[in-house]
Amino acid sequence: MTDFFSILVLFCLGAVAGFINVMAGGGSSVTLPALIFLGLDPNVANGTNRIALFFQNLSAAISFNREDVSQLKVSLLLAFLTLPGAIIGAFVATSISNHLFKQILGIIMIAVVVTMVIPRKYKSGYKNKILRIPWTIYPVMVLIGFYGGFIQLGVGFLLIAALHYILKINLVYVNMHKVIIVLIYTVPALFIFILNNQVNWKWGLSLALGNSAGAWWSAKLSVKKGEGIIKIILIIAIIIMSFKLLNIL
Numbered sequence: 346m347t348d349f350f351s352i353l354v355l356f357c358l359g360a361v362a363g364f365i366n367v368m369a370g371g372g373s374s375v376t377l378p379a380l381i382f383l384g385l386d387p388n389v390a391n392g393t394n395r396i397a398l399f400f401q402n403l404s405a406a407i408s409f410n411r412e413d414v415s416q417l418k419v420s421l422l423l424a425f426l427t428l429p430g431a432i433i434g435a436f437v438a439t440s441i442s443n444h445l446f447k448q449i450l451g452i453i454m455i456a457v458v459v460t461m462v463i464p465r466k467y468k469s470g471y472k473n474k475i476l477r478i479p480w481t482i483y484p485v486m487v488l489i490g491f492y493g494g495f496i497q498l499g500v501g502f503l504l505i506a507a508l509h510y511i512l513k514i515n516l517v518y519v520n521m522h523k524v525i526i527v528l529i530y531t532v533p534a535l536f537i538f539i540l541n542n543q544v545n546w547k548w549g550l551s552l553a554l555g556n557s558a559g560a561w562w563s564a565k566l567s568v569k570k571g572e573g574i575i576k577i578i579l580i581i582a583i584i585i586m587s588f589k590l591l592n593i594l
Contacts, residue, residue, distance in 0.1 A: 352547075408565055
């Protein structure tokens, strides 16, 4: 596979992953295998994927802000709660062997499928603004931060569940907070992967261009179409990821 074709493939896959990640979650189930297929060690693929995640969520955050969907102080508070866990998670991810990481990745991907097939209802009519933050969100965000720093795959589903059910906000604002949270904790996690030489900049930046484009339009669509379109994309993302992990696709 030539470099040009690889870059083109990563851009296209990145656009799909960025759209899915902002609207629902699970985009890394597309990008991580693609990076490994191109020849990267699993640990390096995990680090390289963080470049795309940073630019994806930056693009989405700007897009949400331009659509006047923002509650920055709350977003930053929630994001900072994830930082300790994300830093620890990234250190753990960079210190384990490729073989062990592959085993953990396989187990986690199966676990993600199991959690996704459990029936759940996303309630409509939840409010936009968060007026009071319940204490239960604090430990949950620390744990989500650890998971995101360690592997990232499926963290969007965890954030959607936590923000929607604990904070009682609608899915449009859930996604707005989600992209800022991931943007903030990705910075120290990426830095740790860079220090450990587990980042391929060529593939990472190629992927980032696609992720950013997909994320920009995903944020706009979620605001314009509301919770209905988000629920549809959630269902599609869950089905695709399940089929992929079960080797049906």
